[in-house]
Amino acid sequence: MEPTLHFGSDQVLLLNCILAIMIFGVSVTLKPADFSRVVRAPKAPLAGLFAQFVLLPALTCAFTWVLDIEPTLALGMMLVAACPGGTFSNIMTFLARGNTAVSVSMTAVSSVGSAVLTPFNFALYANLNPNTQPLLQSIAMNPVHLAGLFFGVLIIPLVLGMMCGQRWPAWARRTEPGFRVFSVVTLVGFVVVAVGQNLNTLMSYLGVLVAVVIGHNTLALLMGYLSARFAQLNEADTRAITLEVGIQNSGLALAILFTFFPNQTSMMAVAAFWGIWHLISGGLLSWLWNRKPVGEVSRVE
Template sequence: MTGAPALQFDAASLILLNIIMACMMFGVSLSLRLEDFRRIALAPIAPLAGMVAQFVLLPAATCLFTWALNIDPELALGMILVSACPGGSFSNVMTWLARGNVAVSISMTAVSSLAATVLTPLNFALYGWLNPHTRNYLTQISLEPASMLTLVLLILALPMVLGMVTGRRLPGFVARSEKPLRIISLLVFLSFVAIAFSKNFGLFIERFHSFFWLVVCHNLLALLLGYGMARLCRLPHSDRRAVTLEVGIQNSGLGLVILFTFFPDAGGMLLITAFWGVWHLVSGLTLSQFWARRPLPADDPAVQQPIATEQYT
């Protein structure tokens, strides 16, 4: 154990965070259709490239990174937890801003969220155990994979199914509510992160130097892995942008839910996970604006067959 101070976080706040996460997943899923999954079956290269980077390369690279640098076990486990999470919902909007392939982004978000019900608990337990610096700490915090699996199912899979059913049966509701729901979800989530930081302000200031650059470098690693995998697979530029942002924008909200449910005394893990929730929005929006000012090549499929983006406008 590292002896980090315990978090100040009550049961009511945990329930609120679970509700926020479920609502965000519900909002994202309103625009999902079965056709999004069929699209993957017909053209799987881009989503598969992103999934490999998301659930194989990023957790493995994070484990090696934290092992090689002998990072504090709590901070290292926070990084491993984030790397085990699926892509974040805001990657879809950022992909649209970046002139990327929105269809690929939405498809990846849907599939990675479903895959995360199994792969998030599995990857966290596996890579936390493989790193010898975190192995002992992981055994002390009493990890319960079955309970974690149930939690992820409840806040990801169930809201996704409800959102898809609602979107199919109530298209008028979707048209009116999707954009406000995204904005409200973002504001509420950021407010929640701010409250979490304010309640643990002393811990935040005390250890700022130890986690700030870890999060910045870790996020850069995720973006580079996404872009590198997409380029290695020779994907069109619009698909590269979608895959890059999908891998670089992690669902850190899910990480917070897992953290506060199972590891309430792990202050170092909170610092990494909560700051990820802020930083990846900064880096993602910055990269989106960079790409937005660089038109796609004329032969890119997204230029020849423009992607529908009414839901974001």
Template sequence: MYADIQVAFSPQSLILLNGILAGMIFGVSMGLRRDDFVRVLRQPHAPAAGLVAQFLLLPAATCLATIAFDVPAELALGMILIASCPGGTFSNIMTWLGRASVPVSVSMTAVSSLAAIVMTPLNFGLYAQLNPATRELLRGISLEPMNILLLVALVLVLPMLLGMAVGKRHPEWATRAEKPMRAVTLLVFLCFVVIAFSRNQQLFMEYADRILLLVALQNAGALLLGDLAGRVIKLPQAERRAVTMEVGIQNSALGLSIIFTFFPEAGGMMLIAGFWSFWHLAAGLCLAFYWSRSAETVHA
């Protein structure tokens, strides 16, 4: 159904995309410190609630929704992949803009990035097999979970460790460079996505209504799960909002990287991840603006 979408990128394009993703992670990680991981052990409630929502509830709920609403196989597989990815790298900025708890957000980003090396391929493989429609699609693809694990390690975990090392060794330079690096890598990534959209503008417009609805509903569900997880354990408002943002901002760049590497002909998956790249940033910024203007906002 989506075979006409041109997603067969050249090896050079794949290297560029992985480089962009690694650069985004590196830039964010320069501000991470050992204390961000230690904080999870000392004050585990908020990060634990977020990680449960991120890696357990969201993939399961997404799988059930794709089955219940009979979502077409390629679109369902894209939704399951996005739900299996860790939190996005710009959730920290949006948490700060929304005047929520930045320490909780940073801690969750750090831990979820490490957990993704196992949880992303595990959840993707598990829930893709549980959905009968996506199971049939996967049967035609030779996919080794270890290959996804290796990709996640190379573009997520390794740049994070390198960024932390550089930040520790050159703290002043890291402080000056962190924000420009985030802005530049985000801009380059968005340009990459725009180019992909422009090559298929007519097709994207044709499918925009149904794809955007799926993406918007999934994103709303992710935000809701994050909020509910925080409410269940009665987190303070600032921490609950940080968890909500972390669960709602997915690392769609990682999703695109996996799609272009292992599913280059799956146009439906690319549509889901491509629309996610724009939608979750727009929704996150709107939510952050609403929080910042809310009379109930708690300054973290």
């Protein structure tokens, strides 16, 4: 029987506020040029966005189907795969000596596009997989409420963050690191407390969970890398795209789960462990790449 995590409306609201603060904090350094750069120099960002929103969700569906992964774990993987790039991908790219401008542009565009593409990809591939289709159809998900969640925790904070950053640029540069630290510490703390309520039950399939998430994250990193190589991009762009695709916005996945799937502990465990593991894998990859300079690459201004 699927273990149950119990969340009150106050806890869900708190998580949504944390995610909104995280998006706001990251967005204060975004500029309109980060969006227009995709039009001016589209090759690298579009290759990355194709891997992010087309290849990764499709291959995740195939991965879970072929390996016959337990439906709730598979749904968690599909939801994470459908989410946009994570907020720490830009920092990881900078540390990896990658093209930070490409990473920032991808984050900006994918965050806005996820309002449509995340629910579309999740519903599409969860229905295509015959193992997850019955479970998805048994869960009621109000599309109006879902749209409200995206605008409340993603789009509105992003727009407000950009506006504040444009109005007070010195303040934005000074406070943005603090926003990142506050957001990740608070989010990890919330996940630890929530999962800790059913730790004994979760331990019963911890080995499978760890294997599934590590394998899935490796697939994401590989998809980013191979997409960049197929597009014949330079090393700096390749590093940026690899990290952007491999670091997903698991916080958004958790917000969706706590709001619409409060009884699906396995799905939450996938998103929660993803949020921890992708920082480890991305950090290790950034450290390795940092030791291999690629020459002068773009940085966020």
